Amino acid sequence: MNPATANIEEAILSAILAGRIDPGTRLGEQKLADLFGVSRTRVREAMMRLETRGVVQVSARRGWYVVEPSAEEAREAFQTRRVIETGLLHSLREVPAEVLKSLKEHVAMERDAIGAGDVHSRACLLGDFHIHLADALGNRLLTEIIRDLTARTTLISMLYQPTEKAEESSHDHEDIVAAMEDGDLARAARLMDEHIGKVEAGLDLTAKPDPLAGLRALLSPAAFAGNAPSVPPIHAQPPHDQPHIHGHPATKED
Amino acid sequence: MNPATANIEEAILSAILAGRIDPGTRLGEQKLADLFGVSRTRVREAMMRLETRGVVQVSARRGWYVVEPSAEEAREAFQTRRVIETGLLHSLREVPAEVLKSLKEHVAMERDAIGAGDVHSRACLLGDFHIHLADALGNRLLTEIIRDLTARTTLISMLYQPTEKAEESSHDHEDIVAAMEDGDLARAARLMDEHIGKVEAGLDLTAKPDPLAGLRALLSPAAFAGNAPSVPPIHAQPPHDQPHIHGHPATKED
DNA sequence: GCTCACAAACTTGTATACAAGGCTGTAAGC
DNA sequence: GCTTACAGCCTTGTATACAAGTTTGTGAGC
Structure with a gap:
């Protein structure tokens, strides 16, 4: 295997094992390419290897994301x-x-x-x-x-x-x-x-991975009580910053 | 995952599971690309995924080979x-x-x-x-x-x-x-x-995978007795037709 | 003020061009 | 006849260009 490609793969996997990359994190090809000083080609290789190993997933034309297992x-x-x-x-x-x-x-x-x-x-x-x-x-x-x-x-x-x-x-x-x-x-x-x-x-598997969890906190009564700054609550944490892959849309009954 | 890439990957894996592709078989990128009607890019993706899964290996600038486990x-x-x-x-x-x-x-x-x-x-x-x-x-x-x-x-x-x-x-x-x-x-x-x-x-693990096994048969006494056709024995099965990856060179004492 | 449509920017998907290295066949030298 | 050097061909390695699709920001219309 190409050493440079292996390095990218290993660097990302290690970071995940060390808990330094959160699930759902977006990994842009160009950004990683710049970071490692190589072209997108090599990054794509590494990402595809990681995908095979079940660590990342690609969402067509949106980007690569660290998996968020259901x-x-x-x-x-x-x-x-x-x-x-x-x-x-x-x-x-x-x-x-x-x-x-x-x-x-x-x-x-x-x-x-x-x-x-x-x-x-x-x-x-x-x-x-x-x-x-x-x-x-x-x-x-x-x-x-x-x-x-x-x-x-x-x-x-x-x-x-x-x-x-x-x-x-x-x-x-x-x-x-x-x-x-x-x-x-x-x-x-x-x-x-x-x-x-x-x-x-010890896990709470009923708590679906929910990229809007942080948003919900903002929408809690406390936020409405006025202790939240003037940041518009709806767009404070736009969904696409931590998109989800596995199809756990915001629960509609909320 | 891209469906076309998945098809190439799956086709090769199935063929291996079915015993239709021998270990050590060379899988040329261009040949596979022609076969599947895609560009080398897609073939390379599939091969790299298969490499991650331990099914094929790449030998730098020589080609992809179905693994021959030691x-x-x-x-x-x-x-x-x-x-x-x-x-x-x-x-x-x-x-x-x-x-x-x-x-x-x-x-x-x-x-x-x-x-x-x-x-x-x-x-x-x-x-x-x-x-x-x-x-x-x-x-x-x-x-x-x-x-x-x-x-x-x-x-x-x-x-x-x-x-x-x-x-x-x-x-x-x-x-x-x-x-x-x-x-x-x-x-x-x-x-x-x-x-x-x-x-x-039931395996004979002492019998190292030997791409020259067929050649050895030609060099046996029977071949020298004259029942072999006029094919020059040394080049009848040139080593590069089924090259080996794991470093089992022809034993020198032969 | 709100909704919807559209355009621009951005990202991945795919192909292709060229670079780099390995293998083979040939020919020169011994 | 045998060995060795070299040229040509073939294959992968890598980058880049362009195609295709998604997301987001903007503005017109209601």
Whole structure:
């Protein structure tokens, strides 16, 4: 693969994994081309690769957007992760010492980040745990699949999870590693199943991704009470600034 | 996604799943463009998507080639399939009646194809079983992952499996469906694990993919005995007709 | 004041032109 | 006869130009 194209692809994917790009963000070809100092051609290549990996979507002649998974797609993503990651733990016969060491170090880093209140790197680390775990098998193919899935669930969390329960997740990770250390991989798999289930359950999948959510706040009684500035409320956040892809129009009954 | 581009992508992937395109086949951009009646641009898009899915690879300024997985990559692909498909069966709580019906019909089709000696559709059906099984969860994301993996293992089988044990595979499928029908999904998962293990074990991963294999036959003693026509043996099958990607040069000791 | 139609600006979609590099066949030199 | 250098051809790599469609801003009409 072309290194420059790979860089664009990797840069965007990393930014998403790190939670630095919101779902629904528009990624204009020309803007990215200028940013990376290449022509649109290369940007388009990268975007199409990312589209295949389920990270971005194109809306015809409107632009590329970071995906905003629907509730149904969110369920599928978590189910898929559950299937793969429990399957992975079940299929592990033994855990290599260095893998265990690496995982323990990773969990320690998670706790440090949480203790330091480093919201940014903590979200990144929590997702990274699962990618590290995939490395336990030394299977690059599987690792890449899990990496893409993690990117997807990261976006889902940003969409549907108002409050991130970082401490709880990190504690779960710790328990999973402990089970692995005991050589009780069946327990590790069960814990993983529960862990992913918890994360999924913590989401509010009924709260559809709604690009007008911010607008609604402006339309709340408080706004009408007069504490909003003279900004015209209807156009304060025009819909096209964060357009949606999956067809969740503003609910009409509002 | 653009429909025309999707068609090219899908056409090539289907052909691979059906075993109609050999690993290592060169896919020239211009040739495909003429074939599909579009410009190279669209072909390149499709190829890059397929590259992301692990189906083709580009060799700089030489062309696109259907992947020839190395022995290591073959092991990874089978391990990944084992992880995912056993994980899938374990996570199934119950098997919907219509899924069971569909799977039974599929196995029946496999047996018919084997009985009729229809080599072509039988290979396609054997791979399709796993894709159908993924549908059991109704999870499109997981189905697509398994579909790509199946494409990969199909190519691997074509590279490393001289004799396909179709009857045995079909019988395995039958047993798995039977276990599912009994509601014994743990047994189904175990059988699946064994089944994939058997398929993998049936491969000769020591036999590196060797584009000069056909050439070697010409150089065998029989050829020297004079039953080969006056075709100059060295250039009868020039290496560049089926170039290799993964760096398995002709062994020098020959 | 409000609605609707239209035009301008902007964005992606597609093709094409040219650049850059690899492979093959040929011929010169040994 | 054998090796090696080189020219020509072929293929992909990249940029750019233009086509097609979408969104938005403006102004006429009611």
